[in-house]
Every structure is written in structure tokens, then in C-alpha cells.
Amino acid sequence: MRTGMGLVSQQFCLAVRTHSPFLPISLLPPTPTINSTTTSTNFNSFYYSYNTHLHQNNCSISMASSLDDDIGREYKKRVWIWTQNKHVMTSAVERGWNTFIFPSHLHHLAHHWSSIAVIRPLFVDEGEIMDGENKRVATIFDVSTPEELERLRPEDVQAENVVVNLRDWQVIPAENIIAAFHNSQKTVFSISSNISEAQIFLEALEHGLDGIVLKVEDVEPVLKLKEYFDRRMEESNLLSLTKATVTRVEVAGMGDRVCVDLCSLMRPGEGLLVGSFARGLFLIHSECLESSYIASRPFRVNAGPVHAYVAVPGGKTCYLSELKSGKEVIVVDQQGKQRIAIVGRVKIETRPLILVDAKIDSNDQTFSILLQNAETVALICPPKGNTVLKTADPVTSIKVGDEVLLRVQGGARHTGIEIQEFIVEN
CATH class of the missing domain: 2.170.16 (Endonuclease - Pi-scei; Chain A, domain 1)
Incomplete structure (x- = not known):
């Protein structure tokens, strides 16, 4: 599984309070196009990190907890949002998550949302997730049987990102996926519809999957997921004694x-x-x-x-x-x-x-x-x-x-x- 930090190319600036894990992001003026270019397909919503790096044209935010090996592990997780609800979109953007997944026939909805907030739209098309230039960003794998899970191998995945849709069991398949991909360079997500599922995927075998695709039409799971990350972020901050x-x-x-x-x-x-x-x-x-x-x-x-x-x-x-x-x-x-x-x-x-x-x-x-x-x-x-x-x-x-x-x-x-x-x- 991917361990590198990577830069997240963004076309806006953030107001950052470095003493708090909360990174407020205001909705921004209209942008002319949804097909913004980026230097990398790793434009996942933000890493959680103790340090914030601001560049002149790019805002790279890492939200990872760096503790020594005996105390904890680097905590770098990504979040993509799969929704058609505008309130979910605005809540997610305000909390630092700007990568959104749409069905392929909803380009017009992605274009509309891009006019009120800076987002990175992705589109699902026959098991593949494509960007606005029709370049493959991720592959979706539906897993509902042990045989389907067994066939999921890193060397067989062409895309840089893997999105797993676990239709039945959650904990054991998630652990098996982590074990299978831990030495690969793939970034592995799992689709989740609530915070309980997300927590299982993010914590399985201690390390958890690399990220979550939060597929919801309600604001509350977005708020709960942000609260979860805030709690985990506390572990990266040294308390003043x-x-x-x-x-x-x-x-x-x-x-x-x-x-x-x-x-x-x-x-x-x-x-x-x-x-x-x-x-x-x-x-x-x-x-x-x-x-x-x-x-x-x-x-x-x-x-x-x-x-x-x-x-x-x-x-x-x-x-x-x-x-x-x-x-x-x-x-x-x-x-x-x-x-x-x-x-x-x-x-x-x-x-x-x-x-x-x-x-x-x-x-x-x-x-x-x-x-x-x-x-x-x-x-x-x-x-x-x-x-x-x-x-x-x-x-x-x-x-x-x-x-x-x-x-x-x-x-x-x-x-x-x-x-x-x-x-x-x-």
C-alpha cells in the first residue's frame, strides 16, 4: 500500500489554523472548467498531518500523525465523496475533502458544482473511475465471495488507485486486502456508507486501508467522519505538560x-x-x-x-x-x-x-x-x-x-x- 506523501495540486488557498486539526475551506468563486489539469492523479482529498505545507500555487496539506514506532503510526488517510446531494458536497468541501465521484451521465451536475466550489470531479464508467479528461484514475472491484477476493491481486490492477466494494463481510476481507497490498504501490480505498463501516476499513490490522470512498446522500456521515479524523489527529499533537x-x-x-x-x-x-x-x-x-x-x-x-x-x-x-x-x-x-x-x-x-x-x-x-x-x-x-x-x-x-x-x-x-x-x- 502506498506510503509516500505526494503533493495535492489545488488551485486555491486555505485559511489554516496550525493549532487545530480543523482546516476551514470557504466556497470559492466560479471556475471556468471542470477539466483542470493536475501534475498527478493523486489529487485525493487531503492527507491528515501534523504539518501544513503551503506553496504559491499549490496547497499540499498532510494530515498525518507522526509518532515514534512504539507509540503510533503515521496516519495518512484519503477521502473521496460519492454523492448527488449538494449539502453533502458543501459540507465535505468545508472540511477539506474536494474529490467527488459522479455517475458518467451526470457531467452537468459536476459542472454545476464546479461553478460554486473548487472540486475535483471523477466519473464512474463500467467499473472504472475516470477524471474530466477521460483518463483512468481508479478501478472498482466488487467483492461478494471469497473467490472474488482471492482473484484481487496487485499485479493485475493497472490503475494507480483501487476501490473495493465489499458487499458482504467487512472486517476479514479488509484485513486480507491489507495483507495482499501492503508491499505494493497501489492506493486502496473501500466504499463506505456510514462511519461504522469507515472505521472498520480505516483500522483493520492496525494500519487500515489507504482511504475511504464515502457514498452517502446525507450530511451526518460527513460530519461524523470529520469528528473521527479529529480524534485521531489528537494523537499527533504533543500535549504541553x-x-x-x-x-x-x-x-x-x-x-x-x-x-x-x-x-x-x-x-x-x-x-x-x-x-x-x-x-x-x-x-x-x-x-x-x-x-x-x-x-x-x-x-x-x-x-x-x-x-x-x-x-x-x-x-x-x-x-x-x-x-x-x-x-x-x-x-x-x-x-x-x-x-x-x-x-x-x-x-x-x-x-x-x-x-x-x-x-x-x-x-x-x-x-x-x-x-x-x-x-x-x-x-x-x-x-x-x-x-x-x-x-x-x-x-x-x-x-x-x-x-x-x-x-x-x-x-x-x-x-x-x-x-x-x-x-x-x-
Whole structure:
């Protein structure tokens, strides 16, 4: 499967906010023709990437998450839209997807849409996808039986792009296609009509197919797919973590604390962001470290009491008491690398608690957290330069003057979403 970045030739400019994965694209004045030339047939709607490259005449946008091999993989996916609904078209263009597929008899519709937005029209003709100059861009393969899947071989495909239409099973055929094409230079898409199908195709065998042909007549799948990419994009952004100094450690009595068991394994230095106040979340270590008295549980974070906030995807927070099986949380390490993990189970039990307060040098605010008073519960320490001297301090031995890591952010929240308003929390 294709791994190169490639340039996406575009005849317009984009307003880009580099601090956000959302790339707004305004509808543009009429263009004289739909048969615009391009230097490559790889004009797929945009790559998702951490970096944005703007050229004088071309806008090449890569939306890929580049993490080290142990944390994640480059996340480069393409989206083509197959629709006859104008509202779907405008929603897709506004979200950065400008390649559209039409039946061969609807050239007039493509011409009309090209007069109100800059799009790249493609046309389906007897199992082939052609561009406006009648050059083959992709070949469509309908797969409804194991025999048809077995006959799909990279060496037999002449087009640069392959679009697979899985009519029956989804997961196993998608995995087989990924395995068959992983060393080829072909770009493999699958046709999907909803976000659930798209997610299966994009995540099969961890790597997923190269892209999605979203065949819909409703706006909602477009919005949902963009939300999905936004969540995945978060994994490419390093979270800013701040060093804080512990100012108070105090036994606090009994309370209901939450153990969060994930469907993923965590490594030393990873944990969840949790805090009594949303303005400052502490990085709580997982129970992956070995102990003389209890087995390692690298899937678990003993995260704190039911009232505490925990970081979840989308820059949001929720209460620990709201977590349940199937919800997503953000796993973060000492360097600020993050990834999304699914909650498998939540356990709430009454346990003795300990209160930890901390402050940062540039801020007089106090940040607090309550945790179970146990040796297996630990706060992650800041690294010293590029060297990690130690991973975490157990709350049973932490003391005033020790350093911990915080995620400092806006404190005012409404249903977990940060808002701008006056707020005092003590």
C-alpha cells in the first residue's frame, strides 16, 4: 500500500489554523472548467498531518500523525465523496475533502458544482473511475465471495488507485486486502456508507486501508467522519505538560475512588490526566510497574475519587464517575505524547484517600488531586532534559518539594467543553 506523501495540486488557498486539526475551506468563486489539469492523479482529498505545507500555487496539506514506532503510526488517510446531494458536497468541501465521484451521465451536475466550489470531479464508467479528461484514475472491484477476493491481486490492477466494494463481510476481507497490498504501490480505498463501516476499513490490522470512498446522500456521515479524523489527529499533537512543585501532602479520610481498566496496555511513564479542578490535571501513572506485593496491571490506572476530572478526546474532560465500558480516554506519557484508549471496565470502591497540592512557578494558583493512599498509586515526574531519571513517585512516599507533571488549561467547563467565563474553584 502506498506510503509516500505526494503533493495535492489545488488551485486555491486555505485559511489554516496550525493549532487545530480543523482546516476551514470557504466556497470559492466560479471556475471556468471542470477539466483542470493536475501534475498527478493523486489529487485525493487531503492527507491528515501534523504539518501544513503551503506553496504559491499549490496547497499540499498532510494530515498525518507522526509518532515514534512504539507509540503510533503515521496516519495518512484519503477521502473521496460519492454523492448527488449538494449539502453533502458543501459540507465535505468545508472540511477539506474536494474529490467527488459522479455517475458518467451526470457531467452537468459536476459542472454545476464546479461553478460554486473548487472540486475535483471523477466519473464512474463500467467499473472504472475516470477524471474530466477521460483518463483512468481508479478501478472498482466488487467483492461478494471469497473467490472474488482471492482473484484481487496487485499485479493485475493497472490503475494507480483501487476501490473495493465489499458487499458482504467487512472486517476479514479488509484485513486480507491489507495483507495482499501492503508491499505494493497501489492506493486502496473501500466504499463506505456510514462511519461504522469507515472505521472498520480505516483500522483493520492496525494500519487500515489507504482511504475511504464515502457514498452517502446525507450530511451526518460527513460530519461524523470529520469528528473521527479529529480524534485521531489528537494523537499527533504533543500535549504541553508543566512542571509543578508539591506544596502539601495530607491524609484525607475515606472516599469512593475509581479504577479505570483500559483495553490497551500502558508502559512505564504513561497514565491518565486527572485532577480535582479542570484547570490543572495531574498525570497519574498506571499500575504497570512491578511490585513485591501485587502483580503488575499495565491496563489499569487507579485514577482518583468519583468527583475528579479526567481528560478525554476532543480537548474535553468528564468526571471519573461518568466513565464506563466503551468510552474513550487520553493516555499520555512524560513527553506529552498521547493516544486514545477505550475503557474496558470501571471499578468504584471505598478506600482511604490522600490529598496532594502543587503549584507552578509562574502561577500562584493551587492545583489539587485526591488519590487512594496506596503504594501502587503514583504521580508521574518530569523528565530532566532528555533523560528520564525516574518515572513516578508513589503517593505514599511523595513529599513537599517533589516535582510532578500537570496539564494546565482553562478551568471553566460546560459538559466537559472549555468555555470562557469567570470561575473560582477551591
